[in-house]
Each structure stands twice: as C-alpha cells, then as structure tokens.
Amino acid sequence: MAMAARRGATANRGQLVGILRGFSSSSSVVDSWQKNKEGIAGGKPLNLFSAINQALHIALETDSRAYVFGEDVSFGGVFRCTTGLVERFGRKRVFNTPLCEQGIAGFAVGLAAMGNRAIAEIQFADYIYPAFDQIVNEAAKFRYRSGNEFNCGGITIRTPYGAVGHGGHYHSQSPEAFFCHVPGLKVVIPRSPSEAKGLLLACIRDPNPVIFFEPKWLYRLAVEEVPDHDYMLPLSQAEVMREGTDITLVGWGAQLLVMEQACEIAEKEGISCELIDLKTLIPWDKEAVEVSVNKTGRLLVSHEAPVTGGFGAEIAASVVENCFLRLEAPVARVCGLDTPFPLVYEPFYLPTKNKIVDAIKATVNY
C-alpha cells in the first residue's frame, strides 16, 4: 500500500488557530511564530517521525521541567522519534528506562504529580498492558480522588500503534478502545506529520493525562510540509477533511488514508462522502459528527481495532441516540475482524478500502 505524500495546506486547514503564546521563553520560537502567522501552512517536507521529533525538541526547549524517557530513547529510539534529544538536553532530561512498562508509567505519574511534564514512551502499544493498571487506576483517577489537591496532568504517553504490514500479534495492535473507556484520560491520534506535531505539543501542554497513539506505518511513509515553528492544534476538535452530502465517514490515524481512497472510488460512482478526522477520541467532538450526520443521514466508522467493543461502537451508539430520526440507514462499522491481529492473514484482517467502499454502497442503498 503506497501512501503517497499528502499535500499540506488544504482548504480546511483554516481551523487551526490554537497557537497560544506565553509559554515559550525562547525568543527564537516567538520570532518564528511572528513570521509564520498564517498558521500551519508552509514549512519543510518532513515525515512523521521527524515531525514528532521536532515537537519533542520544542517541548523540551520551551519547558525546562519536561522530560522524555522510555526504552531505548537515548540513541534515537526504534523509530527515530527521539533523535538528537539527549545530545541537546542531556541525560538528566532524556533517558532510557529499564524494560518495565508498569515502572515507566508509574514513574511518569509520580514525576507529573510533582508538577513536571513527563513524556513517557511505550515502545509499541502492544506492550502497554503491564502499564494498564498505572494508567487506569493511578493516572486517570489522581485528580478526582484527591479532590483536585493533586494531579498528574503533566503526563503524556506516546506509543506507536497499528498495522505495519508484517507486525504480527505483538507489533500491530490498536488498543485505543481500552483507554477510551476510562474517564480521566484523553486519547489523541494524529493522521499526518503536520497534525502530529501540533497535536503532540497540545497533548504535552494539556493539563490532563493524555495517551498519544502514533500510527507507525506512517513514520516513514507519510511526508508533508511541516512548519518548523511552535504551534498547537486544538484537542477535542474534529476536522472535516472532505465535504460531502451522502454519507459521513469517521476515522482516525492511518485508517483515514484508506478511507480517503474509498471516498475517491465512491465519488466516481456518484456518492458524495464527507470524511471526518476525529483526532481526539476522548473527549470526542460529538457535535461535529452530529452536525455532519444530520446533514447526510448516514454514518460509517472505520478503525483497525477489532469491531466488537471498538471505539466505533461508542460513536455508533451515541449517534443513534442523538440522530435517530435523521438516520436513513444503520450505522456501518468497517473494522478489524474479531481475531488476534494475525501474521500472514493481515490483508484479510484489515479494513481495506474495498470493504469500506462496499459498506458505503450498502449504506447508501439501504
């Protein structure tokens, strides 16, 4: 699957205005902000891991109490997202941890509870489960259970997720649904390099615990113009990537590129598709999705994670609750199959563009 370079600066990019000032102390950042007031248009072509790398550099530069740690991050990390950080900021701010996810998450919660920005990396989302208790029972509930006396809002967990073509059971999982079920957490998933940089900076600076899932397939493959200044994109704000009138499609991360291709095919058959990038899964932009569904009357959700209990189920239930009378057809979900993520069967398991096109047609012709 060749994911071609996405051209930056689409019409809908005007949504981005979330650049906040006041946090940066470095004058060079402010200067470049002044120069690039247009928002996130322009910049150099960068791939996903470079964009994320830039965001991390900026995060550490602008906040002296920000720390990056995880397994093997010192030499640049297995996906090169952390290159150059230790050389620039030193071993006290960028460091390797032993192989213990539970320890990493717990340690991050503690660090954040003292007012620091703990940017922890879990090497693959498939390995996040030992940390599940710390994330769900500690990070998510810290503020609530202490009546706001304490909080660990400074925690951001970054982790690569999703299919990569040959990852098999333990290098391809999409566990976002597990975390969407936990009040107190935010879950954010970018679709492209320029989005990732802005969203990651927003996540790091957001005063709540956030899990940032990075689509690993796009680390090298997605190339886009990314402005090199400090900018943030708003959380809990979905983006309409493509306007249409017949059916609303909702997705996130790498799956959006597959959905885009499906929309192109459907377009040729006269079906006008509206494609929405949710970006933040919780708390998600219900309003944007409802506005769209009220316009089109049909909804299709697509994600790589298995269909049963996936986050698509939540979106479907919510939309049915709020847009019942407007709906012309049942909500369609084109997702991974209910099996462990397979090895050789990956192409069968994944929600491919053909499956999405089939579902679009079935929904429109209901």
Added chain:
Amino acid sequence: MAMLSRLASRSSHLGRTLLLPRSLCCSTGGRHFASSAGDEGPTFTVETSVPFVGHRCEPPSREVETTAKELMGFFRDMSLMRRMEIAADALYKAKLIRGFCHLYDGQEAVAVGMEAAITRKDAIITAYRDHCIFLSRGGNLVETFAELMGRRAGCSNGKGGSMHFYKKEGGFFGGHGIVGAQVPLGCGLAFAQKYLREETVTFAMYGDGAANQGQLFEALNISALWDLPAILICENNHYGMGTAEWRAAKSPAYYKRGDYVPGLKVDGMDAFAVKQACKFAKEHALKNGPIILEMDTYRYHGHSMSDPGSTYRTRDEISNVRQERDPIERVRKLILLHDLASVAELKDIEKEIRKEVDNAIAEAKESPLPDPSELFTDIFVKGCGTEVYGVERKENKILI
C-alpha cells in the same frame, strides 16, 4: 541414515568404534532421536572455562563428566543451530520470512547444554528467541523454516511465525512476545508439575532486559513461598535490545537478584558449564524450590533482523567474543584435543549440515500458506456457536 554411515567409514581408519553423533533432526520431518546403536565412546572429564559463582548455594564442581558421543553431539547440534540461524537471516533478507525474526546465534550452548541435563518431561518456556530451543526440544528443520515463512507445515500451522514456536510432546511451551510474561507462566507450569509428582522441573527463560520486569519478582516470591520446582534462566547477552545491562539494571548480577532465592552464575558460552549447572539446578529445585541460573552469553546478530546490532556496541566487541568465546569453537577444540575426529571430519559434518538445512528450506518452501479459513480457527474451542464475519463484510458469516 546415509550420512551416518559415511561418517563411520571415515573414522574407521582411526580404529575406533562407530561414533554416532546425536542427531536432533532430519530433513524429512518428524522428530528423530539417534538411537544409541553404538556405545557412547570413551568417557572423560572436561573442566569448565571458569568456575561457577554461587549465591546462597554451594556451586557445583568445575569438572564435568562427558562422553565422546555427547561431545560430538554438542558439536553437531550447535553447528546445526548456527547454520539454521544464518539461513534464516538470508531468508529474511530475501523477504521470504517477514515480520520480526530474533536470531540465537552465539547462544547455542545454552540450548544444547540445558537439553543434555534434562528430559522431555521437564518443561521449557522462553521468550521470542526460540528457534534453537525448539530444535533442541525435538522440533525439526522443516517445521522451523515453514513456520518462519508462515506456511502450513510450520509447527504452529503458520499462524505464529518466528516468535511463537511450541512443541507439546517435547515439553516446550513456547515462544512468547511480551518479555517477562513467560516467567510467571513458567512458575505456573512448575506448580502443576509439583502436583503431578513426576520429579520434573520447569526452566523459565528470559533475558537481561526482561529481568527488570515486575512480574518476575512476583513469580519468584510465589515460587519460593510454595517451593515450586522452577528454575529461572536469565540468558544474559548483555543488551536489552539497544540498552546495555549496566544502563538498565542497578545490579546486573542477575543471579543474585532473587535475593532469598539462590542463584548461580554460569558461562553460557560453555555447553558443559550449562549442562552441569542445569543438572545441579534440577536437583536443587526438586528438593528446595526455585533457583536462578544466569547464563553469561552473547548474541552475534542484533536484537532482531530489524536491528543492525552495531549502533550500541562495537564490531570489535562482537568479533572478540567470536574469537575468544564462541561455543562451537570451544567444542571443536575439545574434540580435536581428545582426538575424536579430525579437522576434515568436522568440516564434513558441517557440510552435511549445510545440505540438511538447504534441503529443509526447499521442502518448507513447497508448503502453501494456510487456508484463509484458518484466520478464524483456534480463537475459541471449536463449535462454540459464535458467529464471526468473514472476509466479505457481512456476507461471509463463519461459525466458530
């Protein structure tokens, strides 16, 4: 077996009785033990390279009894493992093996020495660097290569791949992706063995990276509390992927990390040291509960085929280990020292092994990919009546 008789005729001029190298596998599939048709050959004593270091226990002696047959068997088995891993490297680069592939070359002595000390009723469980342990537990080459290539003839029917080899009859419980998770599992196996009263033990293997996982210590505590016959083997190859042991562990003396659980530090590149330690550990575990064995070993390849293995260590270090401590070379020297075979004969064995491996690869390549319906098998026990959507959205319902 054609190759064995060729060997016999070559060594006959030395006026020696037939030496039957213990053969682990044959290329036509099916497990195969070389029967001890001939005698074991002369017995002698070998000294381990370094003494053992004990923690809360008296270390065993450095003198290890062995036979010519065993020594030749070590050579053959380790050479086969080495050859297999190198062939897997080539297959991976040719994109016949996909996914993640973690190679064991350099660490063969651990697999081979351990097997020499135990029976097939003892259980072994390890993480994902499992190709050679699978072989030593009775797996054959065709099953191995087929599984690596994701084919039907593979030991897990092509559904597991490199990281998920299993062999029930061989007492090999796999093949696990999440490091550290296999250790509590192994202690659970030991728990079951205790109930069965068959005087068997479990070897739960993990690496220096996984040694820092919390669940390891939970498992150790429970095993010690309940006196389980669990032997924890830390294969310390000094790098947890890209992180050196001294950067990951406050105390890289992994054999001491059990605290109240005794431990032994072993030269993992010396098959005889491994054998002695495992024998000692089995006796200990059956009487006194858990023990940790730290195998000081080294992997020549990177962590996996996606890792060049040179960004966090120098090439000099790798070649030094190859020169000074290579397990196969050590055994070769012993064989030559004791006059069990000539240099040429050993080279012949290696040539046969090469051919065996090539034949197995060719046979494995013939095997087809699993049928698409296999995507839905083995999720639950068959016949649980649940409906699952097939490949075609909502049109192909499958009952699993």
